Amino acid sequence: MAKIISAAEAAAMIQPGSRIAIGGFLAVGAPETIIDAIVELGTKDLHMIVIASDWETRGVGKLVVNHLIKSAQVSHLGTNKAIQAQMNAGEISIELIPQGTLMERVRAYGAGLGGVLTPTGLGTVVEEGKQIILLEGKSYILEPAIASDFAIIRAQKADKLGNLTYSKTARNSNPIMAMAGKITIAEVDEIVEIGELDPELVVSPGVFVNYIVITKEQ
Amino acid sequence: MANDKRAMIGARIAKELKDGDYVNLGIGLPTEAVNHIPKGVQVLFQSENGMLGVGPNPAAGEEDKDMINAGGGFITALPGASFFDSATSFAIIRGGHIDATVLGALQVDMEGNLANWMIPGKMVPGMGGAMDLVTGAKKVIVAMEHCDKNGNSKVLTKCNLPLTAKAKVSLIITDMAVLQVTPEGLVLCEIAEGLSVDDVIKATEAKLIIPQNVKYF
Structure with missing residues (x-):
């Protein structure tokens, strides 16, 4: 059973230094209410695992603008000047990861795997310092799983077991991040009774979800 | 780039x-192709944030906040569209299920190497999904301006910017020419109307293989 809590209670669980996998793609499908609560609390030195650093005023970009992030594993920074400035000033350390590799590394952690073998990045700076594995005549980069303490995600509906449905392209990284948190907190538009969600339409099974927060976003 | 050149490249990609x-x-430029798909030809477009069957941009006032493409622009869904998570999206890409990808480039070279994700010390936006796309798509097409804004050739003997992927590009479409990447080198297949073969050779740092008949496009 997932527990229904407030955004402030969710934010209070996160400690300085926590590693947080956060869902969303350019802030679409981002857990804005929980992000705002973290900003309000001002918890610093966070490590974030995200597809992109979003916009200065939307999504995880707000954590960056408020200087709460000390390091990030991310595939794209291009829409957020603040993170590039903080990176150039040495305030934030960045590991840039190809987006598909990032998703598989996070998924691997949630799935109990040590890592994945991928051809993406061969012959580029991405392979530097990594083990290359030859398997049946093909080369792959060994990419380790990415661990996280918390996953903070956004879904459309949750039932009280934490089963989740999503909306259109707001699904994006959310079901993957949901698998990977030692503690997973889902921000949702609506909470329904057990039995109200068609099991065929559940995308994230409730087993992955520990806490549910109702969104304040309009 | 002038609109007529963008349209010309879009039509050639299509x-x-x-x-x-x-x-x-x-x-950017690759999306021009959408406007030039002939009637009766069905091409299904993927957006790597998690969708197949991307439709046209919505009319003003009809945008859906949960419907964006990988560039953050609002989109619509065509009949037969599907939504999926990011890992599935990149399984589609990396697993070889995408027939073609069309990408912009900072540099491309004779061996089909592509650089399009960073300029050290200047621009570090990150590779996003580009490395996976170039690695996994069955056909990789580069669509770009032939020269940069200072007039320097972007078609090189060897890329000197950090690579996106090694030896994956098969076709280069620019405002001046269509070039095929072959084991023997770059073949000048077509030139833009109004240009000569010499114009293209002069604007290209890489050595070109010139067939007997170079077509116009």
Whole structure:
């Protein structure tokens, strides 16, 4: 059973230094209410695992603008000047990861795997310092799983077991991040009774979800 | 780039896309191709944030906040569209299920190497999904201006910017020419109307193989 809590209670669980996998793609499908609560609390030195650093005023970009992030594993920074400035000033350390590799590394952690073998990045700076594995005549980069303490995600509906449905392209990284948190907190538009969600339409099974927060976003 | 040149490149990209193809277009110039798919040809466009069957941009006032493409622009869904998570999206890409991807480039070279994700010390936006796309798509097409804004050739003997992928590009479509990457080198297949073969050779740092008949496009 997932527990229904407030955004402030969710934010209070996160400690300085926590590693947080956060869902969303350019802030679409981002857990804005929980992000705002973290900003309000001002918890610093966070490590974030995200597809992109979003916009200065939307999504995880707000954590960056408020200087709460000390390091990030991310595939794209291009829409957020603040993170590039903080990176150039040495305030934030960045590991840039190809987006598909990032998703598989996070998924691997949630799935109990040590890592994945991928051809993406061969012959580029991405392979530097990594083990290359030859398997049946093909080369792959060994990419380790990415661990996280918390996953903070956004879904459309949750039932009280934490089963989740999503909306259109707001699904994006959310079901993957949901698998990977030692503690997973889902921000949702609506909470329904057990039995109200068609099991065929559940995308994230409730087993992955520990806490549910109702969104304040309009 | 002038609109007529963008349209010319878009039309030429569209010729590479076949009925039933699954295609991923990079942001910017490659998306011009959408406007040039002939009637009766069905091409399904993927957006790597998690969708197949991307439709046209919505009319003003009809945008859906949960419907964006990988560039953050609002989109619509065509009949037969599907949504999926990011890992599935990149399984589609990396697993070889995308027939063609069309991407912009900072540099491309004779061996089909592509650089399009960073300029050290200047621009570090990150690779996003580009490395996976170039690694996994069955056909990688580069669509770009032939020269940069200072007039320097972007078609090189060897890329000197950090690579996106090694030896994956098969076709280069620019405002001046269409070049095929072959084991022997770059073949000048077509030149833009109004240009000569010499114009293209002069604007290209890489050595070109010139066939007997170079067509116009």
